[in-house]
Amino acid sequence: KWQKAYKHVIQNVKDLEADLLVFYNYPKQIKSSIYSTNMIESFNNVVKRKAKPKAEFPNEQSLDTFIGIQAMSYNDRYFKRIHKGFGQVQDTLESYFE
Template sequence: MIESFNKQIKKYSHRKEQFQNEESMERLLVSSFDTYNQKFLGRSHKGFQQAEGELEQMLSQPMEN
């Protein structure tokens, strides 16, 4: 997923002549990053949800010496 997104960003940013200035290109990139993050915000890696409760419990307990 990330490699595909990086490829897409590289494709758009290589065409620098379409941007009036560096700030306009930066706005496009920030907007793309935000959209990507919002799209995948609720997802988790396969198998991680099964272990999520156990991990939370382990991390919330005080460390033993």
């Protein structure tokens, strides 16, 4: 139905389809975690909250350093946490990356 009006768009989507829908290849138990942006939003809130008192950064390098340190701290804090569903399919996921 849409082929004539949106020929280029449809072709681009068909070319990218395998990459766009790759998360459907993962086990059902973790699809909601992959699809959700909750972890990203949580990290963004941490960075915003800690950057607010600083008001301004003298240069872009100092901002990059600050965000890098916040990312490492966030990773250290949640290193041993297993997100919903990942514990059930850990062996399957490890086999994907071997």
